[in-house]
Amino acid sequence: MKRIKKIIGGLIVGTMLMAASHVLAAEQAKNVILMISDGMGFNTMKATDYYTGAPAVYESFSVKGSMNTSSAGASGGYVGVPYNPAQMWSNFNYQKSGYTDSASAATAMYTGVKNYDNQINKTTNGANLTTFFETASLQGKATGAVSTVNFDHATPATVVAKTTNRNDYATITSQMIASGLDVIMGAGHPFYNNSGQAVTANYSIVGNETNWNSITGNANGRTFIETKSDFEALANGTLLANKVFGVAQVRDTIQDSRAGAPGAAMNTNVPNLLTMTKAALNVLDNNVNGFAIMIEGGAVDWANHANGLKRSIDEQIDFNNSVQYVVDYLNAGSNGNNWNNTLLIVTADHETGALWGPTAGTFNQISDNGIGNLPGAVYNSGNHTNTLVPFFAKGTDAGLFNTYLTGSDPEMDNKYGIDLAFNSYIDNTDIFKVMSAAQNTAVPEPSVILLFGLGMAGLAAFRCK
Template sequence: MMTGRRLGATLLLAVLAAPAGAQQAGAASETPRNVIVMIADGSGYNMLASTRYWLGHALTADGPDWRHLSMATYALRLEEQPHGLKQDPALVYDSVKSWDTAPMDGNSGCKTEYPAGFAAYEWNRCTAPDSAGTASAMMTGTRTYNGAIDVDGNAQPVESVAEAAKASGRKVGTLSTVPFSHATPAAAGAAHNASRGNYHEIASEMLSGQTLDFIGGGGNPGYDGAGAPRAAAAADDDAYHWISQADWQAVKDGTSGWTLVEDRAAIQALAASPREGRVLVVPQIAATMQVERPGPAGTDLKTSAPLDTPRLETVPTLPELAMAGLSQLQSPDGLFLMIEGGAVDWGMHANMLGRAIEEYDDFDRAVQAVSDWIEDPATPASWQDTLVIVTADHDHMLTGPDPGEAFDPIENRGAGKLPGHMWWSNSHSNQLVPFFVRGAGAERFVAAADQTDRAVSGGRTYGRGAYLTQPEMGRILKQMMAGRK
């Protein structure tokens, strides 16, 4: 019988030989009417393995009807400021550097509180992209610098997939389990800004622009991180970190042109009874839906298993947000919707694997809910006219628990038990991320995955097989929106 440890190692080393996925039945269009992009922020291969082990079963996109690829996520440059379009060659994904198992003594030079470990770990840590630049590359087809939102290396606006979708007559939406003005929902929501930290400017552009028909996400000034109502907040209070007081007031009093929905029951009702006009869903929570909820006194959230702390019942799940968005956007002319499991990344930044697994489980349930919606005869969608991408914006430095083994696999301790693991950073990695695609036009992404990740180090072969890049993904999506092959 194969143990969890041996299974993890086999999964890592067998990816080169794994099939790209079964060809799905039925003739599908190369230019889909509906496009749904699902991004689990920060979720690399080991995050997915951790979730599978906790659940005790495969993930939705592991199925044979999905095409299985990888994607490179490197930035134009690390400096978070505009100064040119030249690619920093040191950041370009390199299989040899990414899998170099040469041991390193001492601590990391860029994450000094963590051990260096191996040359590959150090390279991946110190060349890592951020969510703004990576999401922007996926949503514009243009690689940019860390911190940028849908602009090029000179901070000049670039047409986004959302804008191309709106120009084609589709309805457009963006939603997340983190604040709606955060990096990924902003990039998918037709915002353009030189810095991701300009949350008030970004929220204003999303609300005042004519691209979006649906927005969903956290950032409600009226509630704290436990979902409790706040006392009246001042304009300079942290309550207004994600949206300005003026914009929030305009939304609340109905003068913004958006219908605000906050209550969970009302959000759930949208799936069956969509509202007229543009809808803004901001649940009754400060920032993230669940990942920041407090645990019982004395709880160490870094070692807690998933659901050791009961979920907040006043905020929606990601599947509920997704169904609300799809209901609002379904149209004879099609739709574009980005669905982000944004708080996986927040859990990983805090090295809280239990919370991160909760978030990825919620994301996977959303993938299943979207699949069910497509296959429901009552909805105006099918796999022949709908494309779904399931991927991540970047990876994190997470391995199995043995610090002496390079790329030690996540340890499977059985369903319902926190997997054995070790954190090598509290931030991102430059490793490839999983890329799953299904439906109309899926083969266009397979064709774009014309690079191969493979390296030999320490006498072992490593790699993720065929991969594409984020700008390639973005360019294909924009061509699809324009009806071009």
């Protein structure tokens, strides 16, 4: 009798601990994947959907909403203020005021702190900030930064760098080289022009020749790759590496800045974001502790700055394909990674171009001209705007975002013709809060694991009976 009690006790404890352990496991994100389409507004997204004839995969995620992108302002200039729905819909030009830049937007998302535009991981008092990715690296996780623009551009640079000047490529590149990043991929090759043609070296894109020699010399243990075939080999597993510095053979951006008409032939000597995404995950998922990565569709912003809708859509399609790959990767449970141990976030850092429907200067919806045809849309600015941007999340702790959806703009669904869910919004600093909460949730203590083991022993004994 005493023995039976003990067995039943063991069963109960085992069951309870199984439940507790399950909860802990469900809240613990082994991996965090942050995907940013730089400059993507709701109408960038809709324009691409109309062009392709189908919504992007992330639009069906159950956790979604809008996001405020305001910064602390500009050093010595304007003071940043959060998005104001009443002002937005009463004055068409309001959206063109007080917009963030990518450096401060990335700092807010990666550190939870709003700083001045053009500054990377510096507080408004000049102190250094530690990013979510740096903390993940210190926790033993593999970390990466991938972009379709030069790897030392604001959004990827902010994953680790710290400088008051986002254009200081010498400092940024040297900091990235010295950082704990396991994967760095992007454009930014000094020996190629924007059309992927070999030219006389111009080292300004990496700051100086010394930085370039460090990169190509496999500094800090990163294998240097540059050819399209090497990116593809890394993606399909025929090339193996633990740490990689991949600089595609093109200067400023993989495709967007190439010469020719909007629909001119693509550069053929470079990987796309999809290939870089596959390659990066293939390297990072070797770490048993998990990984944290930022993957950027960086040139959506550039195309929108140039008011080039065709190239913006092209860039957004590459971004969407990359998100689709990540979704497929997690659906398949690749290398043990799935929705129960991974948090995926898809968002933008700000809108660019004030893209609206065909009637300029008014809040009119863009029109669908069918698959393969550019939608009816007009850019109303060549710069960033302060409008809300979309965010989507799926996987471990994605539901935490619902507690941060405290902003309300009841006009969003009506003005854009989008889901009611986008009438609620978070702040860009909440990205950091959710990523950190997801990844820093306490893992089971050794004593709990021990008790769990004993409980399982009791369960096993009961079963053996």
